[in-house]
Amino acid sequence: MKNYFTLFPQFNRAFLFVIVVCGLLMSGSIKAQLPTAQQIASKMKVGWNLGNTLEATWVPRNSFGTTTQAAIDSVKKAGFNTVRLPVAWFYHSDTITSKIDVAWLANVKKVVDYCIKDSLYVIMNAHWDTGWLENRVNTANKDIVNKRQQAYWTQIANYFKDYDQHLLFAGANEPNVSDATGMSILLSYHQTFINAVRATGGNNSSRTLVIQGPSTDISNTDKYMNTLPIDQIQNRLIVEVHYYTPWNFCGLNGDASWGKMFYYWGKGNHSTTDVTRNATWGEESDMDKYLGLMKTKFIDKGIPVIIGEYGAFRRQLSYPSSQALHNASIEYYYRYFVKSAMSKGIITYCWDTPGGLFDRSNATIIDHGVLNAIMQGAKDATTGLALLNDDVIDLYPNPFKSTITLKVNHPDAINRIMVFDRLGHRVETVEHAAIKNPLALGSLLKPDMYIVQVNEINWTKSFKVLKMK
Secondary structure (H helix, E strand, C coil): CHHHHHHCHHHHHHHHHHHHHHHHHHHCCCCCCCCCHHHHHHHCCEEEECCCCCCCCCCCCCCCCCCCHHHHHHHHHHCCCEEEECCCCHHHECCCCCCECHHHHHHHHHHHHHHHHCCCEEEEECCCHHHCCCCCCCHHHHHHHHHHHHHHHHHHHHHCCCCCCCEEEECCCCCCCCCHHHHHHHHHHHHHHHHHHHHCCHHHHCCCEEEECHHHCHHHHHHHCCCCCCCCCCCCEEEEEEECCCHHHHCCCCCECCECCCCECCCCCCCCCCHHHECCCCCHHHHHHHHHHHHHHCHHHCCCEEEEEECCCCCCCCCCCCHHHHHHHHHHHHHHHHHHHHHCCCEEEECCCCCCCEECCCCEECCHHHHHHHHHHHHHHHHCCCCCCHHHEEEECCCECCCEEEEECCHHHEEEEEEECCCCCEEEEEEHHHCCCCEEECCCCCCEEEEEEEEECCEEEEEEEEECC
């Protein structure tokens, strides 16, 4: 060997280096180094949930859903670059041994691959799944939950260990915790999750992992989540919370003893006639305050935050309630929320189910209004533009008898002007090419209450107007 190196001295160091590196690779002592959580978070923009699909425990166990590559393609084309996959594991496993059905793992992989093919970031979680974890954050169930958590994530992490940084794991969904004792038990579940994933090695040694705040509630998370679990590698954790505030507006489907349903939300969207349905809390200032808590507690300290779920769902209203004003409130909610969250560095994932934003069977968009609101909110956050400068629009007289005049400072920036009746039916439309300053509206309308909606590239504004006899 001595003579060999004498004859080829220029290759000595390089050859030795290659031998050493190859030996280390074969021994498995070199770990892949995926990007940090902060680096990944900086690339995640607008997120979407594949809801009521892989986590559905109300369908037969051999029913693997109808997600297709075309459906995921439509999500990517709509402007989303990150997807959250809620997944049930307990439902598809042996409840004694905790062995996950191999066919189920393969089905989940198929959907992950659809997303990876489109260069989407993917957060794959352990969802509600009969509540095996999230309803059992207590001392009595601590040991069995940790044992199951260890078993599941060892299997999942091994199965997906070769995926790159585009795949993230989330250890739970909405763990039911409302005090410090529950928080300490939840931290043990998170610790088990992290340890199980890291022990599988390879890319999992540095994969970014997502841990949930108590009940994924912002107030509880701010109050009780004062420490994070220990990780063997720095800067690979993301904190997750959810946002459905106020629930009266976002999801309440019937008046309750503690409060009534809200139909109207946000500046300029309150009804003057259906006043008991106006939001009385949880509007813009509250939203900014709650989201600001996560910025101060985590993001300002270098810990990324995602809103794993948020949404406000349309109701079908009847007179005397205003469908048009409710629709405007829903879209404004999405837009303001995304803008507020993203401007604070928080990544948002809207909750969506079949028949919501997308028709998954034919890969088309159903709710253009909400989708446009989400994307415009993201643009607002990026550009820093205000949602509306109230001085740019003048609408008079109101009430009116023949026509109402609309004046805009920059009519060339208006995309469309629409007028809706009480039931939400569009009764008049003026497209961009026909918009002038001033513009007369309503000449053919019957006496009644209407909503005039002005759509500009950076904002949408709705006005209530009354045509009199």
